[in-house]
Amino acid sequence: xxxxxxxxxxxxxxxxxxxxxxxxxxxxxxxxxxxxxxxxxxxxxxxxxxxxxxxxxxxxxxxxxxxxxxxxxxxxxxxxxxxxxxxxxxxxxxxxxxxxxxxxxxxxxxxxxxxxxxxxxxxxxxxxxxxxxxxxxxxxxxxxxxxxxxxxxxxxxxxxxxxxxxxxxxxxxxxxxxxxxxxxxxxxxxxxxxxxxxxxxxxxxxxxxxxxxxxxxxxxxxxxxxxxxxxxxxxxxxxxxxxxxxxxxxxxx
Numbered sequence: 552x553x554x555x556x557x558x559x560x561x562x563x564x565x566x567x568x569x570x571x572x573x574x575x576x577x578x579x580x581x582x583x584x585x586x587x588x589x590x591x592x593x594x595x596x597x598x599x600x601x602x603x604x605x606x607x608x609x610x611x612x613x614x615x616x617x618x619x620x621x622x623x624x625x626x627x628x629x630x631x632x633x634x635x636x637x638x639x640x641x642x643x644x645x646x647x648x649x650x651x652x653x654x655x656x657x658x659x660x661x662x663x664x665x666x667x668x669x670x671x672x673x674x675x676x677x678x679x680x681x682x683x684x685x686x687x688x689x690x691x692x693x694x695x696x697x698x699x700x701x702x703x704x705x706x707x708x709x710x711x712x713x714x715x716x717x718x719x720x721x722x723x724x725x726x727x728x729x730x731x732x733x734x735x736x737x738x739x740x741x742x743x744x745x746x747x748x749x750x751x752x753x754x755x756x757x758x759x760x761x762x763x764x765x766x767x768x769x770x771x772x773x774x775x776x777x778x779x780x781x782x783x784x785x786x787x788x789x790x791x792x793x794x795x796x797x798x799x800x801x802x803x804x
Contacts, residue, residue, distance in 0.1 A: 552577045552704055552735035553598065558607035560593055567593050568604070569759040575752070580726065580736040582750035584743065586789050590759045591739045592632065595706050598737070599629050611704055625653065628702035632709040634693045638681045642673065642692045645681070646699060653700040660699070667695040671721060686713030694722060698729070705729065707738045711745070723749055747779045757787045 553575040560568040568590045575581040585591050596602045598609050600620030609616040611623045637645055643664065650660035668674040671691040681689060690713045697705065705726065711719050726736050727749060740746055746753065753770055755763040763770055763786050767779060774782035783789075790798075 552579075552612055553581075553737060554608075554610040555594070555598065556608040556610075558594070558597060558604045558609060560590075560597065560602075560604050562593075567759050568597075570607070571756070571759070571761055572607075573754050573761060573764060575735055575737060577735055578730050578733050579751045580730045580738060580749055582746035582753045583737060583739040583756065584741070584746060584753065584783065585756035586787055589756045589787075591756060592708055594756070595629075595631075595708050595737070595739060599627060599706055600624055626703045628697035628700070628705040630693055630697045630705075630707050630710040632712070636681060636689060636693070638684075638689075641678050641680055642668070642695075643677045645692060646696055649696045650699060655700055663699045663701075664695065667699060670725070671695060671718060687715055687718060690714055691718060698725070702734070704735045704737070707736065707740070709740055710738075711740070711742065719745075743779050743783060753779075755783065755786055762786055 553573075555571055555573050558568050558571040559566070571590070571594060583591055583594065593602070597604050598611065598616060600616050600623045603617055612626055614622050614626075616623050637648075640648070646664045647660055650664070655663075665674065668677055671694065673688060673691050676684070676688065681692065684692075690710075694710065707726075711722065714722065723745070726738075730736055730751075738746065738750060747767055750767070752766055753764065754761060755770070763773055765773070770779065770782050770786075771777060774785045776782050776785060
């Protein structure tokens with residue numbers, strides 16, 4: 552369902568992606584993890600047709616993303632890390648607008664949106680302007696906008712921002728059931744505990760290159776550790792929080 556083949560991306564003279572290749576199958580939940588600046592969001596923007604690679608190929612459900620970005624956007628859902636919203640609108644107005652972009656009928660929009668609002672517990676606020684909403688409530692609207700059209704592939708970039716514990720559990724259960732129904736989930740996050748519990752496979756990217764991929768067990772075995780956070784630190788070579796704190800405290804003596 553998702554295939555990246557030797558994707559290269561520059562921003563001006565900076566090489567951000569250095570020949571990234573991977574595939575994610577139908578019904579899989581794939582975690583995409585790496586340090587800040589590793590290239591995670593750039594990868595997702597290329598796969599969703601928002602930006603073009605300098606070279607390489609990307610396919611979603613067999614569709615060439617560069618050649619037919621509009622066709623790809625019809626069959627995917629996307630939750631960006633910082634999603635723009637028309638906050639003067641009500642959730643119903645905003646989601647109706649999104650549904651029409653996806654070509655949904657009025658009946659489909661109303662049925663799907665009402666059911667999802669009930670699931671995410673914001674139905675009572677459907678006709679209130681979102682200006683007064685908390686970050687978590689706005690994020691629930693964004694989540695609904697990404698799945699209301701029943702996408703074949705769902706791209707998630709830090710989707711849990713601002714959500715309370717109950718909403719997080721609801722969303723995790725939602726994407727598990729979507730995967731069981733054959734949807735492909737591509738999940739980028741720094742929350743390794745969540746990634747570890749729900750993902751079928753992991754891809755670790757660092758400095759624009761894929762450095763490890765496989766199941767959680769594969770990654771742990773490759774790093775020869777017992778915890779995913781330990782594997783992440785070892786494989787990426789980043790400093791541990793303890794090392795950073797010690798440096799600061801020792802420097803300030």
